Amino acid sequence: MNRLTGGIPESLGNLNLLQLFDLSNNNLTGPIPNSIGNLHLLSELDLDNNNLEGPLPSSMFNLSNLEILDIQYNYYLNGSLPFDMGISFPNLQFFLIDHNQFHGSIPPFLCNASMLEMIQAAHNLLTGTIPNCLGIQLRSLTKLMLEYNHIQATQNDGWGFLAGLSNCTDLQYLILGDNMLEGEIPSSIGNLSMNLEYIFMDFNNIAGKIPEDIENLVNLKMLVLTGNHLEGTIPSSLGKLRRLNELFLGMNKLSGLIPSTIGNLTNLSVLNLYGNTLNGTIPSSLIGCPLQSLDLSQNNLIGTVPKELFLINTLSNYMYIQNNFLTGTLPVELGNLKNLGTLDFSSNKIFGEIPVSLGACQTLQYLNASNNNIEGTIPLSVEQMKGILVIDLSYNNLSGEIPEFLANMRGLSDLNISFNNFKGQVPEDGIFSNASSVTIGGNKGLCGGIRQLKLPTCSNHTTRKSSLSIIIAISVGSACLFGIFVLSIAFHCNKKTKTNLRTSTIGENHARVSYAELVHATDNFYSGNLIGVGSFGSVFKGKIMINELQVTVAVKVLDLLQSGASQSFFAECQTLRGARHRNLVKILTVCLGVDFRGLDFKALVYPFLPNGNLEQWLHQSIEEDGECKVLDLIQRLGISIDVASALEYLHQHRPLPIIHCDLKPSNILLDNDMVAHVGDFGLARFYHQDSNDSYEISSAWARMRGTTGYAAPEYGLGNEASAHGDVYSYGILLLEMFTGKRPTDSEFGEDFSLHKYVKMSVPHQVANIVDQHLLQEPDDNEERTSDYNRTTRTKVDCITSILRVGISCSKQAPTERTQIGDALKELQAIRDRFRRDSGNSVQPKKEPQDTETSSSISSA
Structure with a gap:
């Protein structure tokens, strides 16, 4: 996990006492040297996640003591596997060669490596059949992962390996997706290990029926048979797999009814049958499954949508029931789907009106009800759906005028109401101000709107008629509306906090984590796991399970006794739910609940970034292998560009720009590859955000505008948050990064600031104010050479240019500051000049890979 480049030197073969050799996660190229065969004592060879190429050297197969061979994720290693490799590696336990270009068949003599526990050869070009002897001789096998190859099996040949695998009593993973398996799955699959948890045979050419004998695999968690030619009915015996968590049977030829026994699967979170x-109806027994994702689309299902389907309150990712023959009206229970992200029931025969209860689905982002027979008007309750991004109501029988409130829904980015019976004036504000975001064709009674919609002008008669209708409606319904208003205010006051939690925490289609899970993940918030304390709470390191894999995370626990903590939580959720950029911290999930004392509890969960924050690298001693580590010039320049890229994205975010409001070194986190990620959006605002937002803003929180030293001077005068304020903070950040001085150091006050300090020294005194680590002075016993002096001058010139950018960003007057996009371009040009002038070929930052996550599992 460094940035080593070039080839592996042949001379490493001279280390004949070497037992462990790990060069993983670097940028090494070229072949594996033949001299590696000299390391006769080697037991572990890790060369994964590099760019090595060519075939495996024949000498490697002299390493009879090898227990672990990990050469996965090189992509360019090729050639065939030696016929007798199992004899060469009698002690081999882990054989990991996935994500390369190896071809040919799996050698039968691999079975001689009787201690093998894991075979991972996915994403290669392997052909032939799976040797029958694998299971017979490899009794310790736990993982057989061969997806994305060209491995074959027919009705008469190639399936024998399944019978052999019945001897592998510890087998947990059988991953064979995206190959060329044909014929029927033998009934012997039911004789596999009782410990088997994952079966992937998706995207093959498997035909026939799903074997009933699968019911014997009682510990199965995932069954993935998508994209085959399976036919017949879904076995009702699948209801016996009580630990099944995900069932994928889509894109086959299955017929008959959906068995009601699926409702017995009390751990099932994903059901995919599209x-x-x-045919038949959707079984109401599905209410017994804690589903998060449901896809029954593109079948021949009939009947009404059972109300029980809308009572599955765990549904959070999607419900796809489109392209069927479903009929009837939508039940009022639709409003119970308070956590759902996507609902699609398009292309059915559903009629009646849209239930008013739809407004309770406040985390819904995508709604598609097109191609049905829905009538009536768009209910006013839709205005409550603060999280909605896309609405498609096209090809129905909806009528009335287009509700004005649709123009005020700030998150709405795509609206299709075409081919209905709408009439009257089209609004011109909000989403209706962008012709590419709305589709309204096929409504003959519409008029007005922006010019690009090319609608006829509304006549005075139409206007008078509409106005008269409105006046009459208001007059007749005033008493009712007043009563409803009073009741809604009371209801809103009682439920506001809970509603806003749902509204503000739309995320990445992850189930929310519970308080108990976070207690377990952080060892009861043990102080030894504390990695940071901020204004609104504390951050703990922990480990949680996501998609059956343990992931290291950072858990930010809000101190709700602090004024503004809840508003900080809402701001962070609302900002990060729609923001996507490689230089922004990603929110994984949230916790909304109560602790063991019954008190409100709020927490945010992020990926753990192992290199800490920029504050630590600039001002604290970072040690590695006993050495003090500091950021060099290229690293600091790269981080500067990363942060500017993130700010440019935020300031151009659609539909509303995002203002960070608290940019400083401690809020910039660094990953394995020293790529910067801007975090802590607890004070963030959407530009032009008003006080009527979806959550109540405390006056204390509303006044907060960053941290002393980094906050723009105009914020001290009460000015609103703006992109200019973020640019000021960024300018101060640049000056701090390259001088090593905080803006709050004792030498700086009201009359003398970091900005003035740097401005007075540029360009002639830069060498005196720069962080001296960047100039890398030689030891006392070394002489200053002309090469060194030339390099120093190049560095000083580079830093001078960077400091000028920092000065221009941190000017006193907001309108005089450089825009962040211009600052980014200038910094990129400075980097390119420095590379050219210094002769450094700086390697681009390598995107980190999660080597713990199986590609096959994530693809499913």
């Missing part, structure tokens, strides 16, 4: 010819 693209079959299933």
Whole structure:
């Protein structure tokens, strides 16, 4: 996990006492040297996640003591596997060669490596059949992962390996997706290990029926058979797999009814049956499954949508029931889907009106009800759906005028109400101000709107008629509206906090984590796991399970006794739910609940970034292998560009720009590859955000505008947050990064600031004010050479240019500051000049890879 480049030197073969050799996660190229065969005592060879190429050297197969061979994720290693490799590696336990270009068949003599526990050869070009002897001789095998190859099996040959695998009593993973398996799955699959948890045979050419014998695999968690030619009915015996968590049977030829026994699967979170010819009704027994994702689309299902489907309150990712023959009206229970992200029931025969209860689905982002027979008007309750991004109501029988409130829904980015019976004036504000975001064709009674919609001008008669209708409606309904208003205010006051939590925490389609899970993940918030304390809470390191994998995370626990903590939580959720950029911290999930004492508890969960924050690298001693580590010039320049890229994205965010309001070194986190990620959006605002937002803003929180020293001077005068304020903070950040001085150091006060300090020294005194680590002075016993002096001058010139950018960004007057996009371009040009002038070929930052996550599992 460094940035080593070039080839592996042949001379490493001279280390004949070497037992462990790990060069993983670097940028090494070229072949594996033949001299590696000299390391006769080697037991572990890790060369994964590099760019090595060519075939495996024949000498490697002299390493009879090898227990671990990990050469995965090189992409360019190729050639065939030696016929007798199992004899060469009698002690081999882990054989990891996935994500390369190895071809040919799996050698039968691999079975001689009787201690093998893991075979991972996915994403290669392997052909032939799976040797039958694998299971017979490899009794310790736990993982057989061969997806994305060209491995074959037919009805008469190639399936024998399944019978052999019944001897592998510890087998947990059988991953064979995206190959060329044909014929029927043998009933012997039911004889596999009782410990088997994952079966992937998706995207092959498997035909026939799903074997009933799968019911014997009682510990199965995932069954993935998508994209085959399976036919017949879904076995009701699948209801016996009580630990099944995800079932994927889509894109087959399955027919008949959906068995009601699926409702017995009390751990099932994903049910995917789309693209079959299933008929009958949707079983109401599905209410027994804690589903998060449901896809029954593109089948021949009939009948009404059972109300029980809308009572599954765990549904949070999606409900796809489109392209069927469902009929009837939508039940009022639709409003119970308070955590759902996507709802699609398009292309059915559903009629009646849209239930008013739809407004309770406040985390819904995508709604598609097109191609049905829905009538009536768009209910006023839709205005409450603060999280909605896309609405498609096209090809129905909706009528009335287009509700004005649609123009005020700030998150709405795509609206299709075409081919209905809408009439009257089209609004011109909000989403209706962008012709590419709305589709309204096929409504003959519409008029007005922006010019690009090319609608006829509304006549005075129409206007008078509309106005008269409005006056009459208001007059007749005033008493009712007043009563409803009073009741809604009371209801809103009682439920506001809970509603806002749902509204503000739309995230990445992850289930929310519970308080108990976070207690377990952080060892009861043990102080030894504390990695930071901020204005609104504390951050703990922990480990949680996501998609059956343990992931290291950072858990930010809000101190709700602090004024503004709840508003900080809402701001962070609302900002990060729609922001996507490689230089922004990603929110994984949230916790909304109560602790063991019954008190409100709020927490945010992020990926753990192992290199800490920029504050630590600039001002604290970072040690590695006993050495003090500091950021060099290229690293600091790269981080500067990363942060500017993130700010430019935020300031151009659509539909509303985002103002960070608290940019400083401690809020910039660094990953494995020293890529910067801007975090802590607890004070963030959407530009032009008003006081009527979806959550109540405390006056204390509303006044907060960053941290002393980094906050723009105009914020001290009460000015609103703006992009200019973020640019000021960024300018101060640049000056701090390259001088090593905080803006709050004792030498700086009201009359003398870091900005003035740097401005007075540029360009002639830069060498005196720069962080001296950047100039890398030689030891006392070394002489200053002309090469060194030339390099120093190049560095000083580079830093001078960077400081000028910092000065221009941190000017007193907001309108005089450089825009962040211009600052970014200038810094990129400075980097390119420095590379050219110094002769450094700086390697681009390598995107980190999660080597713990199986590609096959994530793709499913």
